[in-house]
Structures are given as structure tokens and as C-alpha cells.
Amino acid sequence: MLNYIVRLALVGLVVYMIPDVLSQIQVSSLTSAIIVAFVMSLLNTFVKPILTILSLPITILTLGLFYFVVTVAIVYICDALVGGFKVDGFLQPLIFSFILSIVNSLVGSFQE
DSSP: OHHHHHHHHHHHHHHHHGGGTOTTEEEOOHHHHHHHHHHHHHIIIIIHHHHHHHTHHHHHHTTTTHHHHHHHHHHHHHHHHSTTEEEOSSHHHHHHHHHHHHHHHHHHHHOO
16 A cells, blocks of 8 residues: 555656646646546556457557557546646647656556
8 A cells, every 4th residue: 555655646746747848738736646646547447448448449450559549538537537637639648648657667666
């Protein structure tokens, strides 16, 4: 549990810093960023697998490229659920999700 809280805090800090790099993503406060990190973890755990299974035929037809649409959809769902978090466009939410994936991998590799 402590590992999850540390990971959540570090990912929240990264979410708070991402608008400095990506102009179409806005986070109003550090609290909103931590909430975004929590909601993204819930969405990636519960909703993303369902969307992936439902979109499997079109993902196969597009040779896996539709999976990027599913990833961006998760970011937009988070945008709809969390106040103080705003996302526009397609490419920058995709980059946002890749950055979060990399940070989660790095933080997870340092913890047991």
C-alpha cells in the first residue's frame, strides 16, 4: 500500500509538471494532478482492458494503431471525470499517456 501511495505521489508530481512541456494539457493544482494520477490508474486497471477487448477487431484491422485511440480515450475520460484537468487535441494526450507509462515503469522498477 505504501508503494502505491509513493508511486501515486510521484506520478502526480509528473502530471503537475507536464503542462510546462505540452501546451494542450492543463492542470490547475497539485491536488488535481494527484487526483488525475489516481483516476488514470483506476481507468487503466478497469476500463482500458474492456475498451481494448471491445475494439480488438478494429485494432487487428489497423495493425494495432487503433490502440492509440483507446489510450487517448482513457485520457479524455479522465478529463471528463476530474475537475482542474483539461486536455485538447489528439497527439498531446497520446504523448501524455506515454510519459505516464514511462514514469510508472521507472517508479515501479525502483520499488520492490
